[in-house]
Amino acid sequence: MGESDNNGKVSREEEEQPLSPAARLFHSPSFNCYIIAILGCNTKFEPDVIKSGLQQTLLKHPRFSSKLVADDGQRWTKTMVNIEDHVIVPDLDPNIDFADQFVEDYISDLTTKPMDLSKPLWELHLLNIKTSDAEAVGVFRIHHSMGDGASLISLLLACTRKTMDPEALPSVSKNKRAGSTNSGGFWWFLLAFWSVLRLIWNTLVDALLFGVTVMFMKDTKTPIKGAPGVEHNIKKFVHRIISLDDIKLVKNALNMTINDVVLGVTQAGLSRYLNRRYGEGEAEINGGEKRTKSNLPKSIRLRATILVNLRPTVGIQALANMMEKGSKTRWGNLIGYILLPFTIALQDDPLDYVRKAKATIDRKKRSLESICTFSGGVLVLRTFGVKVAAALTHKVLSNTTMAFSSMVGPLEEISFFGHPLAYIAPSVYGHPHALTIHFQSYVNKMTIALAVDPNAVPDPYQLCDDLEESLKLIHDAILKKV
Numbered sequence: 001m002g003e004s005d006n007n008g009k010v011s012r013e014e015e016e017q018p019l020s021p022a023a024r025l026f027h028s029p030s031f032n033c034y035i036i037a038i039l040g041c042n043t044k045f046e047p048d049v050i051k052s053g054l055q056q057t058l059l060k061h062p063r064f065s066s067k068l069v070a071d072d073g074q075r076w077t078k079t080m081v082n083i084e085d086h087v088i089v090p091d092l093d094p095n096i097d098f099a100d101q102f103v104e105d106y107i108s109d110l111t112t113k114p115m116d117l118s119k120p121l122w123e124l125h126l127l128n129i130k131t132s133d134a135e136a137v138g139v140f141r142i143h144h145s146m147g148d149g150a151s152l153i154s155l156l157l158a159c160t161r162k163t164m165d166p167e168a169l170p171s172v173s174k175n176k177r178a179g180s181t182n183s184g185g186f187w188w189f190l191l192a193f194w195s196v197l198r199l200i201w202n203t204l205v206d207a208l209l210f211g212v213t214v215m216f217m218k219d220t221k222t223p224i225k226g227a228p229g230v231e232h233n234i235k236k237f238v239h240r241i242i243s244l245d246d247i248k249l250v251k252n253a254l255n256m257t258i259n260d261v262v263l264g265v266t267q268a269g270l271s272r273y274l275n276r277r278y279g280e281g282e283a284e285i286n287g288g289e290k291r292t293k294s295n296l297p298k299s300i301r302l303r304a305t306i307l308v309n310l311r312p313t314v315g316i317q318a319l320a321n322m323m324e325k326g327s328k329t330r331w332g333n334l335i336g337y338i339l340l341p342f343t344i345a346l347q348d349d350p351l352d353y354v355r356k357a358k359a360t361i362d363r364k365k366r367s368l369e370s371i372c373t374f375s376g377g378v379l380v381l382r383t384f385g386v387k388v389a390a391a392l393t394h395k396v397l398s399n400t401t402m403a404f405s406s407m408v409g410p411l412e413e414i415s416f417f418g419h420p421l422a423y424i425a426p427s428v429y430g431h432p433h434a435l436t437i438h439f440q441s442y443v444n445k446m447t448i449a450l451a452v453d454p455n456a457v458p459d460p461y462q463l464c465d466d467l468e469e470s471l472k473l474i475h476d477a478i479l480k481k482v
Contacts (some may be wrong), residue, residue, distance in 0.1 A: 017062070019074045021381045021389075022335045023145035026430075027074070028390035033144035033430035034115075035152055036107065036237060038449070040134030040422035045126045047089045053417035054124070055083055057159045063146045068117050081120060088125045100131045104236060110141055111235045111429050121146055133241065134422045144428065148309040148335060153407060153426055160414040160421070170410035199366055206369035207376075210339060214392055218399045220300045222344075223277040224270075224456050225401050226434030231394075233434075233453045239425040240464035244446045246475045253478045254351070256358050262406050262439045262446070263340075263361060264354030265474065269467035271296070271344050271353075276462070300344040304404035305397055305433070308336045308370040336370030336377075339400060350473040398432045406439035413443055425449040 019027075026033050058064050059081050066076040096102055106127065115121050121143035128136045142152055162168045209217070219225060226233075250261045279295035343356045381389040397403075407426070414421055424442050427449045434456035438449040448467055452460045 016069075016078070017066075017076045019068075019076065019145060021378050022148075024074055024381070024386050025377075025390050025393060026143065026145040027068070028386055030231065030394045031390050031431060032114075032231075033428060034111075035140075035142045035144055035149055036110075036427045036429065036451070037140040037142070037153065037156060038107070038237065038239070038423075038425040038427075039138040039140070039416060040131070040425070041136040041138060041416070042420040042422050043135055044128050045089075045136045045138065045419060047087065047126055050124070050126065050417050050419070051083045051087050053159065054087065058155070059083070061155060064120055064122055067120055068145070070117075079120065085119055086123050088123060090125070090127065092127060092129050094129060096129060099129050103127060103129065103131055103137050104238065107139055107237050108234055110139070115141075115143060133239075136419075138416070144430070148307065149405065149426065149428065150309055150407060153424075157410065157414070160410075160416050162410075163413040163415045163420045166415070166418075170414045171412060172408055172410060195366075199368065202363065202367035203369060203372060206339070206364075206367045207372045210337070210369065210373055210396070213339060213399050214396055219302055219401045220297070222274055222300060222302060222401065224274065224435050226398075226432060226453055226456050228398070230434050230453050230456070231430055231432040233455060235429040235451050236454050236460060237425075237427055237449065237451050238460045238464060239423070239447050239449045240468055241423055242446050242448060242468055242471055244441050244444050246471060247446055250354065250471075250474055250478050253481070254354060254358075256354065257361075258408075258441070259406055260358040260361055261354055261474075263404075264357035265467060265471045266404065266437060267342050267344070267357055268347070268350065268353040268470035268474065269463065270302070270342065271346055272466040272470060273463045274300075274344060275346060276466075294346045296344060296346065302342045302344050302402075303400040304340045304342060304402045304437075305400050306338040306340055306404055308338055310336055310370060310374055336372070336374035337396065338364060338369050338373075339396075340364065340404065342401075350470070350477045353470070354474060394432055401433070401435070403428070403431060403433050403436040404438075407441070409440055409442040411443065423447050427451040 025031055062078070063076065065078060065081050067079045069075055069077045090106075106125070110125075115123070123141050125139040125141070126136070127139065131137060140156065146152065147155070157170050157172070160170055162170060247258055247261050247265075250256070251258055254260075275295050278297070341360060343353075343360075347353055377389060377393065380392060409424055421442070423445065424440050425438075425447045426440055427436055427438050429436070429451055434453035436451040438451075440447045440449060448464060450457075450460050450463065452463075454460075457463060
């Protein structure tokens with residue numbers, strides 16, 4: 001009898017899991033966030049093939065086969081999944097005019113529709129319509145409470161295989177860590193001691209600035225800063241595909257990381273875009289003449305919020321094994337925040353944008369800001385409850401300007417259940433920012449994915465142009481130095 005009771009207890013624990021603190025935050029009314037993953041495909045979708053593939057993979061993941069139960073505490077509960085409820089295939093005219101605009105409007109319309117809490121919180125829309133970048137477009141919409149962005153994208157990649165080797169999982173480059181050495185005796189000890197002091201100091205400063213931001217410190221009111229209630233506004237998603245090889249050329253020439261370069265490109269692109277927006281009034285007064293001088297106000301405070309998952313990202317192989325063999329793996333949101341300051345100014349030397357970006361990122365690497373913000377958030381949540389924690393999180397994001405992230409993708413072309421992919425463009429909505437910029441690499445391409453509130457960024461393609469032009473200027477500046 002005792003053994004039977006124990007088995008029943010284990011079974012219930014496997015079928016029911018409480019929401020993590022971050023997952024509970026993502027269900028608060030002011031912070032109801034969803035992840036969007038747009039998959040451009042080189043062929044038309046075969047819905048039956050994809051449904052069958054999802055049943056053999058994604059549905060075996062506990063989160064994708066569990067629904068949210070709110071009575072007696074929020075928890076995930078296993079449920080039977082009807083794949084037809086989650087894979088939506090609208091009947092579309094393949095020869096529709098302005099297909100790109102139709103897809104954009106379709107995805108934007110999704111941001112106005114809440115998900116049905118009586119079933120697992122994910123869906124896949126298959127749009128068999130040819131756009132400028134793909135023969136068909138798939139759109140995953142997943143509630144952010146189901147996992148952090150990096151883990152969810154890794155899970156989706158675990159459902160794919162290399163196009164040239166249908167049995168092989170995607171290959172993703174890993175960050176190389178410089179090896180350390182304890183040679184040098186006294187000087188090594190002195191350097192290590194100084195590094196610890198600097199880490200402590202940077203952490204204290206970042207924690208103080210984060211606290212001040214919670215209380216009162218706001219970013220400059222620029223044209224791209226969202227108004228109160230921006231999280232409830234309809235969002236528009238656009239993307240631009242640029243050359244990853246051009247980014248790598250800059251990276252190698254300046255001995256930087258790809259993240260350093262894309263942050264520098266973002267600073268340059270935002271500076272160009274905001275300079276144009278601030279100069280619109282003067283251009284009208286002067287008959288629309290182009291002006292090369294800076295229209296930017298001095299000392300713009302513009303910060304991006306970066307969500308950092310403190311749980312090591314589960315590898316694609318481990319996720320594939322979990323779906324195929326039912327093996328265990330760690331999962332869930334353990335999220336801290338980093339406030340990343342952007343330098344908004346017109347630089348005479350385009351390379352100064354990436355140099356300043358590298359200095360900013362190197363400084364943030366020598367800080368435990370994300371661990372402190374996570375620990376503080378958990379403390380607030382357990383002490384004062386979800387409403388207070390959500391209000392403070394909302395305040396931090398509202399007092400900053402934008403969200404920013406970048407992710408490494410597959411090194412070779414991959415196929416989604418036999419459908420070769422042309423690009424991957426992930427993003428997020430539901431947070432109080434009018435602009436989110438995400439960089440996603442794939443083979444030799446880099447996709448810049450923007451999520452914007454049209455009230456603040458009415459011309460997102462112009463911002464894409466400025467980001468692309470900024471990379472070109474930085475790339476050309478490198479070639480001139482060679």
